[in-house]
Amino acid sequence: MKSGTVWICTVAVLAGIVIGFVGGAFRWCLQLADRGRVELVDWSHHLPGPGWLVPIAVAAAGATLAALVVRWMPLAAGSGIQHVEAVYRGAARPPGLLLLPAKFVGGVLAIGSGLVLGREGPTVHMGAAIGAQAARYGGLSDPDVRMMQTALGGAGLAVAFNAPIGGALFTIEEATKSVRLKTVLATLCATATAVACARLILGDRPDFLVDPVAPLSTVWIPVFVVFGLITGCLGAFYSRLVLSMLDAVAAVPRIPAVAKASIIGAIVGLMAFVDPHAVGGGDALTQLIVGGGALALPLALGYLAVRVFAGPLSYAAAVPGGLFAPLLAVGALWGVLFVGVLNLLWPNDGHSLAVPMAIVGMAAFFGAVVRAPLTAVVLVIEMTGITALAVPMLAATAAAVLTAELLKSPPIYDSLRERMQPDGNRDTLYSDERRNRGGQ
Template sequence: MVERSAEDATSPASPSRGMVLLCVLAVAAGIAIGFVGGVFRWCLRHLDQWRVDVLQWSADLPGPGWLIPIAVTAVGATIGAIVVRVVPLAAGSGIQHVEAVDRGEADPPPLRVVLAKFIGGLIAIGSGLILGREGPTVHMGAAIGAEAGRRARLGVNDIRLMQTSLSGAGLGVAFNAPIGGALFAFEEVAKSFRLRLVIPTLLAVSVAVACSRLVLGDRSDFMVAEVETPSIVVLPVFVVFGLVTGVLGVAYNRVILGAIALVRHFGHVPPIAKATVIGGIIGALLAIDPLTAGGGDTLSQQIFDGGSMVLPVVAGLLVVRFLAGPLSYAAGTPGGLFAPMLAVGALWGVLFAALADLLLPDDQPSLRIAMVIVGMSALFGASVRAPITGVVLVVEMVATTSVTIPMAVATACAVLVAHLAGSPPIYDSLREQMLVDMPPGPGNPEGTARA
């Protein structure tokens, strides 16, 4: 628990003025992250198309054209690692740092994190690494919120509150999901629904997503045809699906931590060189099949569109992305875990739906799209341990509410299994690891220097 500092002590007449100031700052900072995050996503969208064009061009070249995607992703990972060398806080998702700041375990991020995450994230994610856009936007939002608090000479607790509120705005911009972004700040970061946090966060998220839509347009992240509400008769199928997904979520978290440990095992190799090698590996996957790498949105949309992928291909993509996503994250470049995790959940939903179709009576409608949607939220819940955020986030991303009951049931079962298995939430593990790596200082009094 963070103690209340003298700076935060207020007279009986000041709390209202303090709340108004927080709200004004939240709106101003929300506008900033809305446009910054919107431009970030716009650039990534064009880089994704550029990467597809490069892959098509290289495939038509005589000779070893497959070396080009390997080189592109390796260079992107290298530049991302160089950015982290200059600004160490730019490494990875950044969400674990946001949570550490909220708990008083680390100092709020400086404004230079915005530029580092923006440039490093564009290059690393745009080159084809299996990373999510949400990590950079969350951390950029947190840095903008903290800077707004510093400029307004707020007390240390309110600066932390601002960075937490704006981290939710960053997630909302990343997925065009304002309510999901707000819930992320409450359920995952602060683990609290205090009124002093709720009001500024709702304002920041609303303004941020509205501004990002001026850049990106007003549409959900995924275009999904109307989904028929699953019958109550098949609800037990979703219970089983959730329970098995909980096991998958535990395994996914262990693969992430295992990949990081594996890369760290080669301590004699410079981090930039390790990132280059990992980038080359992911680039080789891109050369084989563009759907094996990248953030995963294209893959998920193809699934929603009813793309003709045979089950062995779906299973292969699931295994490859299940392993290669954590490996990409272990490279230490700017980038998050959420978007690739959602793609894994979508693939898992396709496989489980195929099995369910075999076991259910013939008069049952196909559960394919419903399982895809539920798979996204259930795997998110099992890994991150934020079930309400997972359900609402996916509902906003697919713009459909017909599957909310199966989503809630399956996600609750997945989280229950992960909890009973004793598997900690992924960002708790990453935060503890980050604090061990940070040198001791005012923001990390108990930390130890990197070995």
């Protein structure tokens, strides 16, 4: 077996090329699906008769097909990040290459149909599958195979958000929770290569276009700390809601998993007919907010309430899709809502805080739920290209993570990993489904 550092970096680069192009193609397909969904909803509004049935039928069909993909490949369900972490810890087997088409096709069907899921889950898991297979072909030892799949998972996250440093930090801070030179080198090589290749397909610009933001006066820092403390409470609530929704959907008797996904898809399709911004990963809504678009307080509250509910509901459909991207949209909405309430309670020039608070909210909410504060801060900075908010972002994210810790809310992926079966290839959701079908 080969285990030299140079050879490991070489394998990481070659695997990074593959996930770069695969992940870039995946994002490109999702962009097409997002545009098509918006056009479909607009067309359905002009149809005579019950045009609202069209987006419901399309979303239900997409969720159904994605659930059928999961029936063929159960490991493709959900985010997959918890599986990557379990593999690194030796509690699950590394994924095989069959996971690649399952995550790609299932993810496009599920996320493209409008389910409130993130693109990063499939790209992380696809990267892990590519990394594990490349390590096997490269003759690496079993520990290095597990390490390589984790490093390539970070590269997948980097491709999902065009955030190479954030992807590398994810591997270190969240997936491995350790700093080892071999892992760091493999991750950096894979991430740099993957993002460079993905940019050949998607272009090279931040995910969100934001006008320059002037550094804020230090007198506002206490406001951001208070915002972070409240955000930590919201993050703890969201994490528990995700787990409760998984349990609630799994506990419904005598309804197959595919039918449950169809029903959830239909609900999301109805939401899409009412307002396309209410569904999907949330990039368009986040861009509207951080781009300076005006959002009335009641509308921000409505979007926030819908997406806080729709995200966990969509994840409970057990189809390919992650949690990260919807978290960013919820964080941005919460930032806008906080500033709106602040203006009502304390009339001032707080309107200038709307965009900064939305950007900070993305990092703080992400940090509170995932419990990876450095990854959250760097990811948002790379996605927006804004560095002037680093200090308030650090303060708010630290406060949010501290609050979530004090509330004893475990990191969401720790909770999801604990729900996996001993072989690491299925969540307890599927165990419950099998019991509901009489153990078949």
